[in-house]
Amino acid sequence: MLDAPRPDEAIAEWRARFRWQIPARLNIAAQTAGLWAHQAPDRTALIHVEEDGSRKVFSFAEIDRLAGRLAAGLLHLGIGRGDRVGICLSQSPEAALAHMAIYRIGAIALPLFTLFGPEALAYRLADSGTRAVIVDPGRLDALMSVQADCPDLARVIVTGPEPVPAGTIAFDRLIRDATGTPPAILDTAADDPAVIIYTSGTTGNPKGALHAHRVLPGHLPGVQMPHDFPPRPDDLFWTPADWAWIGGLFDVLLPAWAMGIGVVSQRMRKFDPEAALRLMATERVRNTFLPPTALKLMRGVPRDRVPADLTLRSVGSGGESLGSELLDWGREVLGVPINEFYGQTECNLTVSCNQRIEPSPPGAMGRAVPGHEVLIVDEAGQTVPDGETGEIAVGAPDPVMFLRYWNNPAATEAKFRNGRLLTGDMGRRDADGLFHFMGRADDVITSGGYRIGPAEIEDCLIRHPAVAMAAVIGKPDPVRTEIVKAFVVTAPGVEPSDDLARALGAHVRDRLAAHEYPREIAFVTELPMTATGKIMRRVLKQREATIGD
Structure with missing residues (x-):
């Protein structure tokens, strides 16, 4: 935990006195619902708001009790320590219970975005060797369509009304039928694996970042810094970010519960x-993580339609640097400064600002969060002087850092140099210790708050019979930051057309995810390639920039 500076304490002294206190044995379930079910059992853990405005409120004691019964049900199904369990659910009580139950028995959670299409699901499930998936009825057909391609997938657990289709198991019944004393929370080590979150594929398929139970306390300083040092009386968290991504799960849900703070879900x-x-x-939300695209869309709401009774105490945002106009809007309309932060799936929330104690000018992400060593390095992995541009790197070991990529030792090795994790993002540090984001060293597209890898989309496109080759880049967009744009070489005998462009967009959307489909498609006769046959996306980006100018 990160305490606020004392009134008479210099900021440098406050930073210097921070020390990690990570116990050798810990379990995420024990550090969240399990902890507060004993210390404050009646305290509100979750407020779930349905689309019609109706609400369900769960105390920490209720979450812990139901998660214990679900854990018993999973054990009865033969799911145990080290097994991977997929969670293909939106923000919901069922998703929160699934996480608690999985950690409780020492299994490994695999969050899955509900908008993933069959191919995206199949790759992640097969690559991870997932044994069971908890899914909502709306995504069941997509999951069942790829079950044959996932040889380890033995159990499909369905939330929602009963009865459920043959060959599946009802989530509610699994809890209801659990008998006896729920299993105790497994005694796990801080470095035992807890969760796999797949990153965006840039030069290949998405990679599964395997995190240990220590990732939760590793996140806490990076959550407390931009949210002005919770817990405080009446704090209550919410984010529109899906819990399938590290931003929704480890920037909000789990850290809030670790601090005994309730969360709103919808x-x-x-x-x-x-x-x-x-x-x-x-809901009188006090603390929120709002991705940049959400903030931009909110800024478009007419002032007379913005509620006058907002009670926000803190707003955090990350994913890109925010301009002065958006920051000014936040202070005026939301009533609080927007504190920026930086991280990635493999090593999250390592840079942040807190405008109250360490003001940062527009364009700066903030300083290294206490406990993290953040540097700018050159191609050899050596630290560069302040003011020079290089790659953002994080010193290892670090509690928030991933263990490894699942089944990908080569990619894991390439992620580190000279004992430092390389983020793949370019930046610089100024003389005041403020970090400035300069751009991506790789080709990840940032669109609508999502980090999207081009390789998976390109692979999907070239599976269409009308496509011979494809390249994907991010095209600058004032609302989404970037949109996905595809350059397509058609197969022999196929004529480009608007109908074909629409068909290709639908092809990607239906197989991968709605946020990944190309919103623009340009038909070309050839793609710029290197001597070794690699697509030169930077050339396409330069061409796009020239056209924009």
Whole structure:
């Protein structure tokens, strides 16, 4: 935990006195619902708001009790320590219970975005060797369509109304039928694996970042810094970010519960900025993580339609640097400064700002969060002088750092140099210790708050019979930061057309995810290639920039 500076304490002294206190034995379930079920059993853990406005409120004692019964059900199904269990659910009580139950028995959680198409699901499930998936009825058909391609997938657990289809297991019944004393939370080591979160594929397929139980306490300073040092009385967290991504799960849900703070959840089929503002006002949300795209869309809501009774205490945002206009809007309309932070799936929340104690100018992400060593390095992995541009790196070991990529030792080895994790992002540090994001060293596309890898989309496109070759880049966009744009060489005898472009977009959307489909498609006769046959995406980006100018 990161304490706020004392009134008479210099910031440098405050930073210097921080020390990690990570116990050798810990379990995420024990550090969250399990802890507060004993210390404050009646305290609100989760407020779930349905689309019609109805609410369900769960105490920490209820979450712990139900998670214990679900854990017993998973054990009865033969799921145990080290087994991978997929969670293909939106923000919901069922998703939160699934995480608690999986950690409780020492299994490994695999969050899966509910908008993933069959191919995206199949790759992640097969690569991870997932044994069971907890899924909502809306995604069941997509999951069942690829079960044959996932040889380890033996159990499919379905939430929602009963009865459930043959060959599947009802989530509610699994809890209801659990008998006897729930299993105790497994005694796990801090370095035991807890969760796999797949990253965006850039030069290949997505990689599964395997994190240990220590990742939760490793996140806490990076959550407390931008949220002005919770817990405070009446703190209550919410984010529109899905819990399938590290931002929703480890920036909000699990850290909030580790601090004994309640969380608001809601299934948002599509982000509605006005509805989001109303939700925060109605539920009296005090702390929120709002991705940059959400903030930009909220800024478009007319002032007379912004609720006057917002009670926000802190707003954090990460994914890209925010401009002065958006920061000024936040202070004026939301009533609080927007504190920026930086991280990635493999090593999250290592840079942040807190405008109250360490003001940062627009364009700066902030300073290294206490406990993390963040540097700018050259191609040899050596630290560069302040003011020079290089790659952002993080010193190892670090509690928030991933263990390894699942089944990918070569990629794991390439991620480190000279004992430092390489983020793949370019930046610089100024003389005041402030970090500035300069761009991506790889080709990841940032769109609508998602980090999207081009390789998976390109692979999907070339599976279409009308496509011979494809390259994907991010095209700058004022709302989404970037949109996915594809350059397509058609197969012999196939004529480019608007109908074909629409068909290719639908092809990607239906197989991968709605946020990954190319919103623009340009048909070309050839793609720029290196001598070794690699697509030169940077050339396409340069061409796009020239056209934009």
